[in-house]
Amino acid sequence: MAAASGFRTVEPVEYYRRFLKENCRPDGRDLGEFRTTTINIGSITTADGSALVKLGNTTVVCGIKAEFAAPLADSSNKGYIVPNVDLPPLCSSRFRPGPPGEEAQAASQFVADVIENSQVVMKEDLCIVDGKIAWVLYCDIICLDYDGNLLDACMCAFLAALRNVQLPAVTINEETGLAEVNLKEKIPLTIRKEPVATSFILFDTVMIVDPTAEEEDLATGMLTIVTDEEGKLCSVHKPGGSALTGAKLQDCISRATARYKEVKKLIDKVIKSVKPT
């Protein structure tokens, strides 16, 4: 045992390769197996919608806060969604305090791109009065424990939190022209699409699903595929790394479609379990 852990420290890549040769991973999973995913929704009572997602050790919490804002002049009938991914020093020693680092910014941009691509929520649905007032949804995604596969966890937390959002009814007072919020009457948000992300790492030519932080460091490339319920691709995000053939890409897409069903079922179950209360 001591020899094995020494081997792991000295030659991590070789150590990992030995496992791959046997088609398994150091944590005992298959190459195509996800870690246990758990979702908890509505855990932040002060937010309009929230969710906590655990993917193995990776823990991500998403809180959605709805505020009023004036719509932009060129799209007067649209509200907006502002996603932000935060990687505080708490979640891993690789992150330092201070302004968001490269990885946090890239993750924020990824979530924003997926929202834009998939049209999760029609921005017109967020409009209250044309040209006057609209909802802006601030989606803060905070990582509490970083153990790889951040993007999948972020997307899952974001989607679950979005489905948990309850917006208060708003009426416009005719006399004063001000918006009045009726906190007793809450309406859930209309979700048009449900994008689910599936990440892979490339280890030379082998594709491995749901990497841990350790695996990500050893990997030669990453790939994230986002699919929706119609099996359409909302994002094929591959930021460099080892090259991939069209056929391999196809395999990944098939795995992502299968994963979509798992996540969808899980979120539906969680939403249903919360509804009665």
Added chain:
Amino acid sequence: MRKRYGEARGWIGAMETEQKKCDSGDLPSLRRIVCEQGLLSRPDGSASWMQGDTSVLAGVYGPSEVKVSKEIYDKATLEVMLRPKVGLPGVYERSREQMIKKTCEAVVLGTLHPRSSITIVLQVITDAGSLLASCLNAACMGLMDAGLPMGSLFCGVTCALDADGNFTLDPTAKQEKEAQTVLTFAIDSIEKKVLMSSMKGTCSVEQLQQCVAASQRAADTIFQFYRDSACRKYSKW
């Protein structure tokens, strides 16, 4: 390397006219490509890449000394800076930088220069569509000019799909805006595999595969251009 400045400058002028002759204006699918290498004197390698009206300037420094905090003991530290035409780089530029950086890392043989830094600076001059692809091409030309060892070359190809499923290679800004989906790939020169992929909009799996195949074909044209321009450059000396 660059001792004979006077001579080099004269050569740049010659290059420019020569290059214009060997651009790919007669090819149907891509816009006209013009490239000039070694136009800046300070960087170790530089390239100006024009693809239609989109123009990107790349400067490559390295291998040079690296900050201790960024030092990697067994390979070179690669950095990419993407400067927008106006204003300061924001979150969008950061995410593109990361993509370009990881693409370059996959092809540059960094292990040959451990504990050193390679910096690629990309300055957007005009954006008339297919910007990310142009940045990738400029970066590759810059790396070639700097003479850094690479396992293969790479090129960027953008593909736009309209609502009817027709695709356009190397779209202009207007075509990009009207398109339902815009896909950008980085293709390597050896096996024409996909190094990087980025997407705007949604598409079906079949459409994605079609675009990959089309981009791989377009990549041949770009690699031929790389080859022609390198041949021309080195036959001069």
